[in-house]
Amino acid sequence: MFDTDHTQRFMFDNTDVRGEMAALESSYAEVLARANYPLPVQQLLGEMLAAAALLSTTLKFEGLLVLQARSEGPLKLLMVECTDQQQVRGIARFEDGIADSADLRELMPQGVMAITIDPLKGKRYQGMVPLDNASLAASLSSYFASSEQLPTQFWLHADGRRARGLLLQALPKDKQRDDQERANTWEHLTTLADTLKAEELLSLDNSTLLHRLYHQEEVRLFDVQPVQFQCSCSRERSANALINLGEADALQLAAEHGGQIDIDCQFCNQRYSFDPADIRQLFNGGGTEEPQPTQH
The missing domain is CATH 3.55.30.10 (Hsp33 domain)
Structure with missing residues (x-):
């Protein structure tokens, strides 16, 4: 290059x-x-x-x-x-x-x-x-x-x-x-x-x-x-868009779209997905990383 x-x-x-x-x-x-x-x-x-x-x-x-x-x-x-x-x-x-x-x-x-x-x-x-x-x-x-x-x-x-x-x-x-x-x-x-x-x-x-x-x-x-x-998109930037919606509206939007919100970057086609667990974690101060599955 x-x-x-x-x-x-x-x-x-x-x-x-x-x-x-x-x-x-x-x-x-x-x-x-x-x-x-x-x-x-x-x-x-x-x-x-x-x-x-x-x-x-x-x-x-x-x-x-x-x-x-x-x-x-x-x-x-x-x-x-x-x-x-x-x-x-x-x-x-x-x-x-x-x-x-x-x-x-x-x-x-x-x-x-x-x-x-x-x-x-x-x-x-x-x-x-x-x-x-x-x-x-x-x-x-x-x-x-x-x-x-x-x-x-x-x-x-x-x-x-x-x-x-x-x-x-x-x-x-x-x-x-x-x-x-x-x-x-x-x-x-x-x-x-x-x-x-x-x-x-x-x-x-x-x-x-x-x-x-x-x-x-x-x-x-x-x-x-x-x-x-180099694309400047990130999961964190996509999460910030959901924060601007508010937790209740974000959860409702996920329910209306089959259980998750997909945010696609128009520049690089990267997709960032957020389900209700992601959204609750985001608004509870847990950050933007995808939650780890619970071990039993």
Whole structure:
């Protein structure tokens, strides 16, 4: 997984521009294995996973980054989460009959994506990205271009097996103090990245890709950071949902569902079951572990 699932940072020496690359295969396959997604949904889900991995590297915090897109079109929901440890998970909700050639605007007409930063310490932040471009990369790039944040541009592709992403970001003034020089550098580097073909981004290793684009630039490549699929669900979290119901309502709900409550994680399909003994133990301070059978 370390070889195929990672992010890797690079810097352009003597400029105020940094870059990041993301590659996901094993973690992408784990996400896709949870449902029978049509190809365009597989591709868009892969692109969103790559985008989340890239964005997580730009944020210096401990916590969770969530990308959640909704629309009234055939693709109702796309949701990806990435922790500061680059543990990812994702899910999609869609209607039948999606054409293989559908793009983002067709899949999610008038869609909106929320970027939520949920740190362990500090305030929660949320930004809204209109999905009014033909691709997720273009929508994200437009959002950052129009926001007060640092100019950031994305290139994202996925084919149902591999998901890859490239990010360029302008940094605060340091090595280049002149505004025109900074603007020229940014235009030059992003124009070169625009020549990248989908098959190149999906198939080339990071060093080869950077040489293909920037062989005339001074580029410094940093160590890779692993990305992996990891679901944050747990029996304890499921039990907390029952605590919010209250003991009487939880017991009644179990009776109405054949003697137990089953809570399924939408991200990993893990099922957590609670029968009346589990529920009583939970409300009597016995914890969330399943009771051991009584020995006679």
